[in-house]
Amino acid sequence: xxxxxxxxxxxxxxxxxxxxxxxxxxxxxxxxxxxxxxxxxxxxxxxxxxxxxxxxxxxxxxxxxxxxxxxxxxxxxxxxxxxxxxxxxxxxxxxxxxxxxxxxxxxxxxxxxxxxxxxxxxxxxxxxxxxxxxxxxxxxxxxxxxxxxxxxxxxxxxxxxxxxxxxxxxxxxxxxxxx
Numbered sequence: 001x002x003x004x005x006x007x008x009x010x011x012x013x014x015x016x017x018x019x020x021x022x023x024x025x026x027x028x029x030x031x032x033x034x035x036x037x038x039x040x041x042x043x044x045x046x047x048x049x050x051x052x053x054x055x056x057x058x059x060x061x062x063x064x065x066x067x068x069x070x071x072x073x074x075x076x077x078x079x080x081x082x083x084x085x086x087x088x089x090x091x092x093x094x095x096x097x098x099x100x101x102x103x104x105x106x107x108x109x110x111x112x113x114x115x116x117x118x119x120x121x122x123x124x125x126x127x128x129x130x131x132x133x134x135x136x137x138x139x140x141x142x143x144x145x146x147x148x149x150x151x152x153x154x155x156x157x158x159x160x161x162x163x164x165x166x167x168x169x170x171x172x173x174x175x176x177x178x179x
Contacts, residue, residue, distance in 0.1 A: 045081035099126030
């Protein structure tokens with residue numbers, strides 16, 4: 001695949017607290033650096049993280065705080081919170097970037113394509129009519145039209161407008177509460 005220059009990614013590569021021996025989905029939420037780590041929203045049991053290697057602009061993951069690779073290990077409370085935060089993520093992405101549709105799914109286990117297979121997470125990928133064109137199909141190159149920091153700002157703002165959402169400051173994830 002062709003390589004495109006993406007200077008904003010050096011911040012991710014050189015960041016402190018990359019999880020070391022731990023799971024990044026467990027360590028990132030504890031670092032108190034939501035914007036830097038691209039955690040855009042949090043609920044009681046889950047959080048929303050922008051994917052550092054997005055398929056499309058706005059590619060996010062909804063991740064339970066509970067560390068498990070087995071979906072069946074999640075409690076009813078975890079599952080409900082996860083499902084409700086996915087709903088809020090769809091809503092925020094519609095507001096922020098206006099996609100035509102979404103792909104949403106789980107890669108459970110390495111053979112399913114999961115790069116982090118020991119911590120359940122759901123990918124939410126915004127889609128637009130015609131978003132697959134000659135570049136990835138023929139040119140073997142993916143073009144992203146927006147920097148992750150700009151997507152973060154737009155999605156953060158959209159989450160903050162939702163009912164019951166609270167914002168401490170622009171560097172902290174939006175706190176999402178459910179009825």
